[in-house]
Amino acid sequence: MSALVDAGLLADVQKFGAADVSACYSCGNCTAICPLSDNDGTFPRRLIRYAQVGMKDALLGSKELWTCYHCGECSDTCPTQADPGGFMAAARRYAIANYDRTHLARTMYTSPVAGSVIAILLAACFALFMYASHGAQSTTSLNLFGFIPEPLIHNTGVVVMILVFLAGLAGVIGMARGISRREGISVHDVVGSRAALARSGRALWSALAVESLGQLRFRTDCESVQAEQPWYRRRWFIHASTMWGFLGLLTATILDYGLALVGIKATGTPVPIWYPVRLLGTVAGLFLLYGTSMLILDRLRKANRAASDSTASDWTLLVLLWITGLTGFLIEIALYLPSPPAxxxxxxxxxxxxxxxxxxxxxxxxFAHAVYRPVALFFYALAGDKANAAR
Ligand code: SF4
Ligand code: SF4
Incomplete structure (x- = not known):
């Protein structure tokens, strides 16, 4: 089997924020110190080597790329200041841009001005599109769906979700094919027998519940560099708050539409604060607002390695998340005021x-890492389980 060599790979990854790793001489300090590296995952040294010699497919098909949480321990011990932790973060950005066929991700990451203009114009387009169909502002109650029609929001949301699903699916398929080829994992290994299905089920549980929702290795193995911080200031908790908050709000929105579909409650009907779906939305909003506020503060203060090199795209994501959380709470406050504010x-x-x-x-x-990381962790768990079974 032959592999194409991309002579410009290292220079390209550097456009996504990597330091110059050409001085790395594979001493192995970074792999030895990394709390997440194991016999199966000799990173970050091996991935840096891929970039040095132009092995693009090997880099993009490395499940290990997504197991790193950018604690920065490796960068602190590197004798050549190659910043291997920063390299891993940049290589993940590079991977997101390569899985995306539209080139929008590359623009968002490598052209800060163009990326910011796209973000502002997109929000303005959505606002103008909604406003074009606006109705009257009731002064007796805050009738939000009388102002922006609920069917318009619903239909636009469905179109947006379909586009996102298609873009995400294309990326995930490309990534899964790359990793499975490198790991020698076939479709038969995933679903071809009862034993394979059982292995896949365990791998899925580990990737989604244990590692993604529960943040196990982030929380435990990366703990040494966060040990002096109280739990609510630790990186894993701030990261988890943001994720739990977003997922909670998404769930509350879907449930709200679900209740309308089965005729229990029309969307937008006033409900008390303790109504289960509203309560879920309120708690999730608090988590999201706390997580994103702390992420923004940490980046402003460059509080840790991961927060010290931010791209314009990282800021755009954080600001959008924060605005979504904050405006959600402002709407909730407006709904409970005695007279409806304009x-x-x-x-x-x-x-x-x-x-x-x-x-x-x-x-x-x-944001795409919310999908790519679990996929990589699934293959990580599957490969480990398969290797154990073969012994
Ligand atoms: S990145 Fe630094 S620590 Fe890691 S192998 Fe290269 S020189 Fe050694
Ligand atoms: S940043 Fe931390 S988790 Fe990532 S490779 Fe370096 S030591 Fe390992």
Missing amino acids: WGYWVFLFHVSVAMELVLLAPFMK
């Missing part, structure tokens, strides 16, 4: 536009 309608329009944009841009920013 600003509630405009905040609602802003909230819907930014939320739509956030979802639409998800496959083209760091």
